[in-house]
Amino acid sequence: MGEFDLIERFFKTRFALKRDDLPLGIGDDCALMTLAPGHQLAISSDVMVEGTHFFPDVDPQTLGHKCLAVNLSDLAACGAKPKAFTLSLTLPSIEEVWLEAFSKGLYALAQLYGCALIGGDTTRGPLNIGITVFGEVPKEQAMLRSGAQAGDDLYVSGNLGEARWALLGLMGKMTVPDARLQAIRKRLETPTPRLELGLALRGIASAAIDLSDGLLGDLGHVLKASQKGACLQVQEMMQSALLSKDLSSLPKDEALTLMLQGGDDYELLFSAPKSKAQALKVLAQELKLPLTVIGQVTENTGLELLGAEHLLDAQAFKSLVSFEHFG
Amino acid sequence: MGEFDLIERFFKTRFALKRDDLPLGIGDDCALMTLAPGHQLAISSDVMVEGTHFFPDVDPQTLGHKCLAVNLSDLAACGAKPKAFTLSLTLPSIEEVWLEAFSKGLYALAQLYGCALIGGDTTRGPLNIGITVFGEVPKEQAMLRSGAQAGDDLYVSGNLGEARWALLGLMGKMTVPDARLQAIRKRLETPTPRLELGLALRGIASAAIDLSDGLLGDLGHVLKASQKGACLQVQEMMQSALLSKDLSSLPKDEALTLMLQGGDDYELLFSAPKSKAQALKVLAQELKLPLTVIGQVTENTGLELLGAEHLLDAQAFKSLVSFEHFG
DSSP: OOHHHHIIIIIIHHHOOOBTTBSBOTTSSSEEEOOOTTEEEEEEEEEEEBTTTBOTTOOHHHHHHHHHHHHHHHHHHHTOEEEEEEEEEEESSOOHHHHHHHHHHHHHHHHHTTOEEEEEEEEESSOEEEEEEEEEEETTOOOOGGGOOTTOEEEEESOOSHHHHHHHHHTTSSOOOHHHHHHHHHHHHSOOOOHHHHHHHTTTOSEEEEOSSOHHHHHHHHHHHHTOEEEEEHHHHHTSTTSOTTGGGSOHHHHHHHHHHOOOOOOEEEEEOGGGHHHHHHHHHHHTOOEEEEEEEESSOEEEEETGGGTSOHHHHHHHHTOGGGO | OOHHHHIIIIIIHHHOOOBTTBSBOTTSSSEEEOOOTTEEEEEEEEEEEBTTTBOTTOOHHHHHHHHHHHHHHHHHHHTOEEEEEEEEEEESSOOHHHHHHHHHHHHHHHHHTTOEEEEEEEEESSOEEEEEEEEEEETTOOOOGGGOOTTOEEEEESOOSHHHHHHHHHTTSSOOOHHHHHHHHHHHHSOOOOHHHHHHHTTTOSEEEEOSSOHHHHHHHHHHHHTOEEEEEHHHHHTSTTSOTTGGGSOHHHHHHHHHHOOOOOOEEEEEOGGGHHHHHHHHHHHTOOEEEEEEEESSOEEEEETGGGTSOHHHHHHHHTOGGGO
């Protein structure tokens, strides 16, 4: 099976669709796209590489899901509505069973959010999956990293740390009971992009980012872009919905480290003025998704972790607050 | 040097720019883009992999040029004006000298065509360079592969075959005198995307494609999409500007095979009604770029290579006309 058969069989036919805003899809030199009046296009690219982002024996169906999910998560962070994506697939060989499963996982998520595959490239080489995703957002309404204001509350959706715990468990670096691993590895392998939340936060959040590098790292990006600092209430975080039932079975210092430094959560971190607190309470109920206040944005740059010193030994505390992104 | 320093140093700073149509570039979850009223966005993705598309010891500056050039060539084939691109860079290690040269080659070409770097991803793994490029084209004016009409003339810009000859020379599979290799390897390593031509062909060409796979293969894509056939005047091609001075030093059968099957030319192949012949003559003079008629589009599907049997032995002729893309 050559490149062209491959594209036809696993991608062009399965993903075929007719949409007025996408007059030309897979199969020409370029795809063509129109934008709704008064809207901007939001664009993000993410690459996943075997050995760096996933294990060689990863289930290809979950891999198809995750590759698109991490890109959709970037759209969510901007408050953009998914529209389309391109797929650049570098494969060591053409294995039909693998491709069938990969394309199935990819398609299921794309379908769920109306995100059309409009082009890309397939080539031979070490496994590498690049996606560029496109979303639409009304002009001036995209949420940026740079909008956090002193006094804003900082919020995080869902719970944190399970994905990293699953990863460390699979790598044999942490102990995870088998039954628990089956539950938490879903967070690692099939994350849910918080698109409904992202759209709802337009006009509410002052800044937003998706949590891919871990809470402290990504908070660092927001604070740097906004030229602000933050104070986090760590003990309150440990008693909130941020700490999942599974994670609460761990010693507190381990759970806290996973929550603060674990990556691959794909929850949203955002700031919002206190005047939006009630609206966010209602939104959390509507979406059935916890939105937890973790602290406040401060005028002084730098990061304070209130209460962390009671949960971590001195060495671990020092290592957390000197985390590279704050270096 | 971490990922973030890397992006800052070699990409964000060098490529920084302010443009009204690109309100947000590198450094947030998404880039933001607006479209001129009445325009569509043309999008194309191409990946280049070490060992598949370039030699491990390739000059990184020419590699930077080529990775963007092959993407711009897709915009040219659609008649789209370059606007921006994203870069997904997978690197085995961070080598500053290599990155400096790569980014320099990339920047020079991007600058020449006003194509802004607006985002992407950098990650660790076997060398893999993915670019997604964006261009603008007035609604309904993009040139597609599917528009060729029976009776249209088929044109090719520039000359063909030098890039493949250089590749085979560098691989030791064909003999190329040293002085000649220095000249022709430019065609392989720093191809010129035919953007001026592509823009000028809007309203003139009925179908267009850029020549990356080789003339016969890419002609096959146009004919398949248009549900047409073609008849090529091979002997006339061999006496035209299509055959470069360098290539004419080869035996005729070798030169012809390179012209018809060699890839990486990045010239444009297009069809146009005979009524546009005079306009195309004038255009060729204006652009100082030969535009050679190679044959005609036919209602009958299939391909006729008139005169090729006099230039090739029976085996080579059979191999050419049964070329996979026509299978």
